[in-house]
Amino acid sequence: MPTPRQNAIKKLAADNRPLPAGELFSTRFYQPEDGPGVARLFYAVYGDGYPIDTFYLPEQLTEENRAGRIRSAVAVTGSGDVVSHEALYRSSAPNPGLFEFGLGLTLPSYRGTLAFARCSQLLMTLPGSEGIDAFFGEAVCNHTTTQKLTRQTGAAEMALEPALMPARAYETEQSAQGRVSCLMAFKVVQDHQRQLCIPENYRKQLTFLLEGCTLDRELITSYTSLPSSPAILESALFPEAGVARCSITAAGDDLADRLRALESDLRDKQYALLQCFVPLDRAWAGPVVDLMRQERFFLGGFLPVWFGGDGLLMQKLFVDPGFEEMQLHSERSARIRELVQDDWKRTQHGGG
Structure with missing residues (x-):
């Protein structure tokens, strides 16, 4: 029996609508109606190779945002297409007040715009409130764009994870020849001795x-x-x-x-x-x-x-x-x- 992930990817693969280009967009925190657009965005960039199921499954992403485990910011066109996504979310850290800053991606046709930067700016209004005491990012090392954006948040590089991400996640855009390493950068907003x-x-x-x-x-x-x-x-x-x-x-x-x-x-x-x-x-x-x-x-x-x-x-x-x-x-x-x-x-x- 197919898994929910497999069913979702099959549906995305059958969607032949053209991807948006040149439309005006606005940024906002995630709304339930953005779920299918986020899934389509992840499929457009990563194909079926992204390792986390949630971003292919709109209902699951909506529940994670509702519960506060993920706080997504999206750039959305007037016709409802999601062209960029970034999030603060609970990931591998045992500390519930330490969120990861990432899950960032943008359609190729919008990478020359401020869509991604505006999503990041919106998210940076959250640390220090809503239980988010600190955040870290894992910036890929097959290019420097996300490293630069992470630095703009005030986070400092603290660790290197060689060969963290599978090559398959980058096959759709052919942006890496093998496994991809990541830099971990941290910013602590609220702390004590x-x-x-x-x-x-x-x-x-x-x-x-x-x-x-x-x-x-x-x-x-x-x-x-x-x-x-x-x-x-x-x-x-x-x-x-x-x-x-x-x-x-x-x-x-x-x-x-x-x-x-x-x-x-x-x-x-x-x-x-x-x-x-x-x-x-x-x-x-x-x-x-x-x-x-x-x-x-x-x-x-x-x-x-x-x-x-x-x-x-x-x-x-x-x-x-x-x-x-x-x-x-x-x-x-x-x-x-x-x-x-x-x-x-x-x-x-x-x-x-």
Whole structure:
């Protein structure tokens, strides 16, 4: 039996109406009647390759906006066609007050207009209210447009995710030859003092990354060994993207075995990337990071308020990272690539 996604894509594929070009547009927050237009926009740009079902399913997108888990801004023509979309939304972060800024796309015929910029400006009226205390964006590295727009929001680059997005998502527009990397940028609008444990092996890198934001942090001393209790890992799999994300919510002396078992399963399923998120407000963060380095994980970056407290992104790739193909806009992002690439090279020569 076909899935709702398959039925929706079949319907979109059968829609032969011409796409709009040259019509005047206005921007607004998402209304239920915009759902079919958003689905058509995603299909026009990504074909059937976008990994998140919600944006092909109007009723689902309407419910997510109603519940406040997604806050979409759209540019709409007088005839009702949606020509641009951007959103603040809850994604992988455990902190409910940290929203992702993204899901941005524009019809090719409107990319020379202010449609996308006006959607972004409208969304930027929300942080600091409606439970949105901070936001982050994942800007693709196959071009620099979204990196520039993310910078205009005041967000600072903090992490690099090599080979995050599947090549299939970019086949329709032929805008990438392989998997696409992303830069993570953060802006914290409302915050308070929090504890921070800096793993010694990454003190230099985190000192640089922390220069990009003003956070009130109390430094705490790291444990020297892992607790003698079971580790707790919370994993999420994204088969369409070939990506797994794992939050280490409690450290334990079985952590290495747990990570190896997860890695073995992902390799069997031909995944491309395993990302692990380590809470930096816990004193066991230091020995956890030491262990992960021994297991050939490499640095992704610093994630402000990811858990409520800050987080550290550690990664393991099962495909080529494509560092040389990345297009980067700022000196800061180029420096982050250098830091991440240097640590990845360490994993190619024995880890540790």
